[in-house]
Amino acid sequence: MSEQRFGEFTAVRREGDGRVAELVLDRPKAMNAVSTEMARGIGAACAELAADPSVRVVVLSSTAERAFCVGADLKERNSFSDAELLRQRPTTRGAYGGVLELPMPVIAAVHGFALGGGFELALACDVIVADETAVVGLPEVSVGVIPGGGGTQLLPRRVGAARAAELIFTARRVEAAEALDLGLVDSVVPAGSDREAALAMAAAMAANSPVGLRAAKRALRLGHGMDLTAGLEIEDAAWRTVAFSGDRAEGVAAFNEKRKPEWPGV
Numbered sequence: 070m071s072e073q074r075f076g077e078f079t080a081v082r083r084e085g086d087g088r089v090a091e092l093v094l095d096r097p098k099a100m101n102a103v104s105t106e107m108a109r110g111i112g113a114a115c116a117e118l119a120a121d122p123s124v125r126v127v128v129l130s131s132t133a134e135r136a137f138c139v140g141a142d143l144k145e146r147n148s149f150s151d152a153e154l155l156r157q158r159p160t161t162r163g164a165y166g167g168v169l170e171l172p173m174p175v176i177a178a179v180h181g182f183a184l185g186g187g188f189e190l191a192l193a194c195d196v197i198v199a200d201e202t203a204v205v206g207l208p209e210v211s212v213g214v215i216p217g218g219g220g221t222q223l224l225p226r227r228v229g230a231a232r233a234a235e236l237i238f239t240a241r242r243v244e245a246a247e248a249l250d251l252g253l254v255d256s257v258v259p260a261g262s263d264r265e266a267a268l269a270m271a272a273a274m275a276a277n278s279p280v281g282l283r284a285a286k287r288a289l290r291l292g293h294g295m296d297l298t299a300g301l302e303i304e305d306a307a308w309r310t311v312a313f314s315g316d317r318a319e320g321v322a323a324f325n326e327k328r329k330p331e332w333p334g335v
Contacts, residue, residue: 070082070083070084071083071084071087073114073117075110075111075113075114075117076106076107076109076110076113077095077096077106077107077110078094078095078096078101078104078106078107078110079092079093079094079095079107079110079111079113079114080092080093080095080114081093081114081117081118086123087123087124088123088124088125088126088275088279089124089125089126089127089128089268089271089272089275090118090121090124090126090127090128091127091128091129091130091268092111092114092115092118092127092128092129092130092168093130093131093132094107094111094129094130094131094132094133094137094138094190095131095132096133097131097132097133097134099139099142100133100135100136100138100139100181100182101131101132101133101136101137101138101139101187102138102139102140102141102142102143102144102145103138103140103141103142103161103164103186103187104142104145105142105145105157105160105161107142107164108157108160108161108163108164109160109163109164111163111164111167111168111190112160112163112164112166112167114167115164115167115168115170115171116167118171118173119167119170119171119172122279122334123334124173125173125174125274125275125277125279125282126173126174126175126176126271126272126274126275126282127171127173127174127175127176127271128175128176128177128178128264128267128268128271129168129175129176129177129178129190129191129194130178130263130264130267131178131179131180131181133181134181135181135182136180136181136182136183136187137177137178137179137180137181137182137183137187137190137191137203138182138183138184138186138187138188138190139182139184139185139187140184140185140186140187140188140189140209141161141185141186143212161186161217161218162218164190164218165186165189165190165193165218165219166219168190168193168194169193169219169223172283172286172287173279173282173283173286174195174196174271174274174282174286175193175194175195175196176194176195176196176197176198176267176270176271176274177190177191177194177196177197177198177267178198178263178264178266178267178268179191179197179198179199179200179203179205179254179263180199180200180202180203180260180261180263180264181202181203181204182204183199183203183204183205183206184204184205184206184207184208184242185206185207185208185209185216185218185220186216186217186218188205188206188207188220189207189216189218189219189220189223190218191205191254192219192220192223192224192227193218193219193223195286195289196255196270197253197254197255197256198254198255198256198258198263198266198267198270199245199248199249199254199256199257199258199263200245200257200258200259200260200261200262200263200266201245201246201257201258201259201260202245202260202261203244203245203248203254203257203263204242204243204244204245205242205243205248205253205254206236206240206241206242206243207220207224207236207237207240208240208241208242209237209240210237210238210240211240215237216237220237221233221237224236224237224253226293226294227252227253228251228252228253232251236253245257278311278316278317278319278320278330278332279316279332279334280310280311280314280315280316280317280332280334280335281311281316281317281320284307284308284310284311285307287307288303288304288306288307288308291303291307292304314335315333315334315335316330316332316333316334316335319331319332319333320332
Protein backbone atom coordinates (compact mmCIF):
# COMPACT_ATOMS: atom_id res chain seq x y z
CA MET A 70 0.00 0.00 0.00
CA SER A 71 1.27 3.46 -0.90
CA GLU A 72 0.45 6.59 1.08
CA GLN A 73 0.72 10.24 0.11
CA ARG A 74 0.38 12.88 2.82
CA PHE A 75 -1.39 16.22 2.43
CA GLY A 76 -0.38 18.04 5.57
CA GLU A 77 -0.45 16.43 8.98
CA PHE A 78 -4.07 15.29 9.03
CA THR A 79 -4.97 14.00 5.56
CA ALA A 80 -3.67 11.14 3.45
CA VAL A 81 -4.41 9.31 0.22
CA ARG A 82 -3.81 5.57 0.27
CA ARG A 83 -3.78 3.16 -2.64
CA GLU A 84 -3.45 -0.57 -2.91
CA GLY A 85 -2.90 -2.83 -5.89
CA ASP A 86 -3.46 -1.12 -9.23
CA GLY A 87 -4.65 2.09 -7.57
CA ARG A 88 -8.07 2.12 -9.23
CA VAL A 89 -9.57 2.67 -5.76
CA ALA A 90 -8.06 5.53 -3.76
CA GLU A 91 -8.78 6.05 -0.06
CA LEU A 92 -8.99 9.63 1.16
CA VAL A 93 -8.20 9.33 4.86
CA LEU A 94 -9.18 11.79 7.59
CA ASP A 95 -6.30 11.33 10.02
CA ARG A 96 -6.62 13.52 13.09
CA PRO A 97 -7.74 10.87 15.57
CA LYS A 98 -6.84 12.72 18.78
CA ALA A 99 -9.34 15.44 17.84
CA MET A 100 -11.88 12.98 16.36
CA ASN A 101 -11.08 14.54 12.97
CA ALA A 102 -12.32 18.01 13.90
CA VAL A 103 -11.67 20.05 10.77
CA SER A 104 -9.02 22.69 11.47
CA THR A 105 -7.73 25.14 8.89
CA GLU A 106 -4.74 22.88 8.22
CA MET A 107 -6.92 19.82 7.84
CA ALA A 108 -9.31 21.64 5.48
CA ARG A 109 -6.35 22.73 3.39
CA GLY A 110 -5.13 19.12 3.21
CA ILE A 111 -8.53 17.78 2.17
CA GLY A 112 -8.76 20.36 -0.60
CA ALA A 113 -5.27 19.58 -1.86
CA ALA A 114 -5.88 15.83 -1.77
CA CYS A 115 -9.12 16.23 -3.72
CA ALA A 116 -7.39 18.34 -6.36
CA GLU A 117 -4.77 15.62 -6.78
CA LEU A 118 -7.40 12.87 -7.04
CA ALA A 119 -9.58 14.81 -9.47
CA ALA A 120 -6.62 15.23 -11.83
CA ASP A 121 -5.66 11.53 -11.78
CA PRO A 122 -7.39 9.58 -14.59
CA SER A 123 -6.27 6.24 -13.13
CA VAL A 124 -8.54 6.64 -10.09
CA ARG A 125 -11.98 5.18 -10.71
CA VAL A 126 -13.52 5.32 -7.22
CA VAL A 127 -12.65 7.12 -3.97
CA VAL A 128 -13.46 5.97 -0.42
CA LEU A 129 -13.56 8.66 2.27
CA SER A 130 -12.57 7.08 5.59
CA SER A 131 -11.40 7.91 9.11
CA THR A 132 -8.62 6.72 11.41
CA ALA A 133 -10.42 7.98 14.54
CA GLU A 134 -11.85 5.11 16.60
CA ARG A 135 -14.92 6.96 17.87
CA ALA A 136 -15.75 9.24 14.96
CA PHE A 137 -15.82 9.73 11.24
CA CYS A 138 -15.56 13.48 11.80
CA VAL A 139 -17.08 15.73 14.47
CA GLY A 140 -17.16 18.82 12.24
CA ALA A 141 -15.40 22.15 12.56
CA ASP A 142 -12.62 22.58 15.09
CA LEU A 143 -14.53 24.81 17.52
CA LYS A 144 -11.48 25.23 19.76
CA GLU A 145 -9.64 26.81 16.85
CA ARG A 146 -12.71 28.81 15.86
CA ASN A 147 -13.02 30.18 19.39
CA SER A 148 -9.64 31.88 18.99
CA PHE A 149 -10.56 33.59 15.71
CA SER A 150 -11.43 37.20 15.24
CA ASP A 151 -14.22 37.93 12.78
CA ALA A 152 -11.62 38.85 10.16
CA GLU A 153 -9.75 35.57 10.68
CA LEU A 154 -12.97 33.57 10.39
CA LEU A 155 -13.77 35.32 7.12
CA ARG A 156 -10.26 34.64 5.79
CA GLN A 157 -10.63 30.94 6.65
CA ARG A 158 -13.89 30.56 4.75
CA PRO A 159 -12.41 29.90 1.26
CA THR A 160 -10.21 27.17 2.75
CA THR A 161 -13.12 25.36 4.38
CA ARG A 162 -15.24 25.73 1.28
CA GLY A 163 -12.37 24.27 -0.71
CA ALA A 164 -12.41 21.15 1.46
CA TYR A 165 -16.14 20.45 1.24
CA GLY A 166 -16.35 21.53 -2.37
CA GLY A 167 -13.32 19.41 -3.22
CA VAL A 168 -15.08 16.23 -2.09
CA LEU A 169 -18.36 17.24 -3.74
CA GLU A 170 -16.70 18.00 -7.07
CA LEU A 171 -14.65 14.83 -7.40
CA PRO A 172 -15.52 13.53 -10.89
CA MET A 173 -15.52 9.84 -9.96
CA PRO A 174 -17.87 7.99 -7.57
CA VAL A 175 -17.10 8.63 -3.89
CA ILE A 176 -18.19 6.43 -0.97
CA ALA A 177 -18.13 7.58 2.65
CA ALA A 178 -17.25 4.95 5.29
CA VAL A 179 -18.87 6.28 8.46
CA HIS A 180 -18.62 5.08 12.04
CA GLY A 181 -19.16 6.85 15.34
CA PHE A 182 -19.92 10.55 15.23
CA ALA A 183 -20.47 12.26 11.88
CA LEU A 184 -21.73 15.65 13.00
CA GLY A 185 -21.91 19.09 11.46
CA GLY A 186 -19.14 19.47 8.92
CA GLY A 187 -18.33 15.80 9.38
CA PHE A 188 -21.76 14.78 8.15
CA GLU A 189 -21.49 17.37 5.38
CA LEU A 190 -18.33 15.64 4.13
CA ALA A 191 -20.32 12.40 4.00
CA LEU A 192 -23.25 14.14 2.27
CA ALA A 193 -20.81 15.35 -0.39
CA CYS A 194 -20.17 11.72 -1.31
CA ASP A 195 -22.35 9.70 -3.68
CA VAL A 196 -22.99 6.80 -1.29
CA ILE A 197 -22.78 6.64 2.53
CA VAL A 198 -21.97 3.31 4.18
CA ALA A 199 -22.39 3.50 7.96
CA ASP A 200 -21.76 0.98 10.69
CA GLU A 201 -24.04 0.35 13.66
CA THR A 202 -22.19 2.85 15.85
CA ALA A 203 -22.83 5.79 13.53
CA VAL A 204 -24.51 8.93 14.85
CA VAL A 205 -25.17 11.64 12.28
CA GLY A 206 -26.61 15.12 12.36
CA LEU A 207 -26.30 18.81 11.56
CA PRO A 208 -26.31 20.55 14.96
CA GLU A 209 -24.95 23.91 13.82
CA VAL A 210 -27.93 26.03 14.92
CA SER A 211 -27.27 24.86 18.50
CA VAL A 212 -23.98 26.81 18.45
CA GLY A 213 -25.31 29.84 16.62
CA VAL A 214 -24.40 29.10 13.01
CA ILE A 215 -25.88 27.13 10.12
CA PRO A 216 -24.55 24.17 8.14
CA GLY A 217 -21.96 25.88 5.96
CA GLY A 218 -20.34 22.94 4.18
CA GLY A 219 -23.25 22.22 1.87
CA GLY A 220 -25.67 20.76 4.41
CA THR A 221 -28.63 23.04 3.72
CA GLN A 222 -28.44 22.08 0.05
CA LEU A 223 -27.33 18.45 0.14
CA LEU A 224 -29.57 17.17 2.93
CA PRO A 225 -32.89 18.16 1.28
CA ARG A 226 -31.69 16.52 -1.92
CA ARG A 227 -31.41 13.29 0.06
CA VAL A 228 -34.46 13.39 2.30
CA GLY A 229 -36.73 16.18 1.06
CA ALA A 230 -37.19 19.76 2.22
CA ALA A 231 -39.47 19.16 5.21
CA ARG A 232 -37.41 16.34 6.69
CA ALA A 233 -34.20 18.33 6.21
CA ALA A 234 -35.79 21.33 7.90
CA GLU A 235 -36.83 19.25 10.90
CA LEU A 236 -33.35 17.79 11.29
CA ILE A 237 -31.52 21.10 10.87
CA PHE A 238 -33.89 23.17 13.03
CA THR A 239 -33.92 20.67 15.91
CA ALA A 240 -30.15 20.02 15.64
CA ARG A 241 -30.86 16.47 16.73
CA ARG A 242 -28.50 13.53 16.41
CA VAL A 243 -29.71 10.44 14.58
CA GLU A 244 -28.44 6.93 15.28
CA ALA A 245 -27.66 4.44 12.54
CA ALA A 246 -30.94 2.50 12.32
CA GLU A 247 -33.09 5.63 12.11
CA ALA A 248 -30.58 7.25 9.77
CA LEU A 249 -31.07 4.34 7.37
CA ASP A 250 -34.86 4.59 7.64
CA LEU A 251 -34.75 8.32 6.89
CA GLY A 252 -32.32 7.96 3.99
CA LEU A 253 -29.53 9.84 5.73
CA VAL A 254 -27.24 6.88 5.02
CA ASP A 255 -27.52 4.21 2.32
CA SER A 256 -26.57 1.06 4.20
CA VAL A 257 -25.76 -0.02 7.75
CA VAL A 258 -23.19 -2.74 8.38
CA PRO A 259 -21.91 -4.40 11.58
CA ALA A 260 -19.82 -2.29 13.94
CA GLY A 261 -16.27 -1.89 12.75
CA SER A 262 -16.91 -2.98 9.16
CA ASP A 263 -17.79 0.32 7.48
CA ARG A 264 -14.40 0.74 5.82
CA GLU A 265 -14.25 -2.88 4.64
CA ALA A 266 -17.78 -2.65 3.22
CA ALA A 267 -17.05 0.66 1.49
CA LEU A 268 -13.85 -0.68 -0.06
CA ALA A 269 -15.69 -3.79 -1.30
CA MET A 270 -18.36 -1.61 -2.90
CA ALA A 271 -15.66 0.58 -4.42
CA ALA A 272 -13.93 -2.46 -5.92
CA ALA A 273 -17.20 -3.55 -7.53
CA MET A 274 -17.68 -0.09 -9.01
CA ALA A 275 -14.05 0.14 -10.15
CA ALA A 276 -14.46 -2.99 -12.28
CA ASN A 277 -16.62 -0.90 -14.61
CA SER A 278 -15.68 1.59 -17.31
CA PRO A 279 -13.94 4.67 -15.88
CA VAL A 280 -15.34 6.75 -18.73
CA GLY A 281 -18.81 5.40 -18.02
CA LEU A 282 -18.52 5.97 -14.26
CA ARG A 283 -17.57 9.61 -14.63
CA ALA A 284 -20.18 10.32 -17.29
CA ALA A 285 -22.91 8.64 -15.22
CA LYS A 286 -21.95 10.70 -12.17
CA ARG A 287 -22.00 13.88 -14.22
CA ALA A 288 -25.48 13.10 -15.56
CA LEU A 289 -26.79 12.22 -12.10
CA ARG A 290 -25.40 15.36 -10.49
CA LEU A 291 -26.31 17.84 -13.23
CA GLY A 292 -29.74 16.37 -13.88
CA HIS A 293 -30.89 16.28 -10.27
CA GLY A 294 -33.66 18.82 -9.69
CA MET A 295 -34.09 19.59 -13.37
CA ASP A 296 -37.40 19.05 -15.12
CA LEU A 297 -37.53 15.83 -17.11
CA THR A 298 -36.93 17.45 -20.49
CA ALA A 299 -33.81 19.26 -19.31
CA GLY A 300 -32.61 16.17 -17.45
CA LEU A 301 -32.88 14.03 -20.54
CA GLU A 302 -30.83 16.57 -22.50
CA ILE A 303 -28.13 16.37 -19.80
CA GLU A 304 -28.24 12.58 -20.03
CA ASP A 305 -27.94 12.72 -23.81
CA ALA A 306 -24.90 14.99 -23.58
CA ALA A 307 -23.26 12.57 -21.15
CA TRP A 308 -24.16 9.64 -23.41
CA ARG A 309 -22.42 11.33 -26.33
CA THR A 310 -19.19 11.53 -24.33
CA VAL A 311 -19.13 7.75 -23.93
CA ALA A 312 -20.86 6.48 -27.08
CA PHE A 313 -17.79 6.95 -29.26
CA SER A 314 -15.17 6.23 -26.60
CA GLY A 315 -12.61 3.47 -26.47
CA ASP A 316 -14.33 2.13 -23.36
CA ARG A 317 -17.60 1.71 -25.24
CA ALA A 318 -15.88 -0.16 -28.07
CA GLU A 319 -14.02 -2.40 -25.61
CA GLY A 320 -17.14 -3.05 -23.53
CA VAL A 321 -19.17 -4.20 -26.53
CA ALA A 322 -16.28 -6.31 -27.85
CA ALA A 323 -15.69 -7.96 -24.47
CA PHE A 324 -19.39 -8.76 -24.10
CA ASN A 325 -19.51 -10.44 -27.50
CA GLU A 326 -16.24 -12.31 -26.90
CA LYS A 327 -17.40 -13.41 -23.43
CA ARG A 328 -14.38 -11.99 -21.61
CA LYS A 329 -13.64 -9.33 -19.02
CA PRO A 330 -13.08 -5.90 -20.56
CA GLU A 331 -9.69 -4.22 -20.47
CA TRP A 332 -10.81 -0.63 -20.21
CA PRO A 333 -8.60 1.88 -22.03
CA GLY A 334 -10.15 4.68 -19.96
CA VAL A 335 -10.68 6.98 -22.93
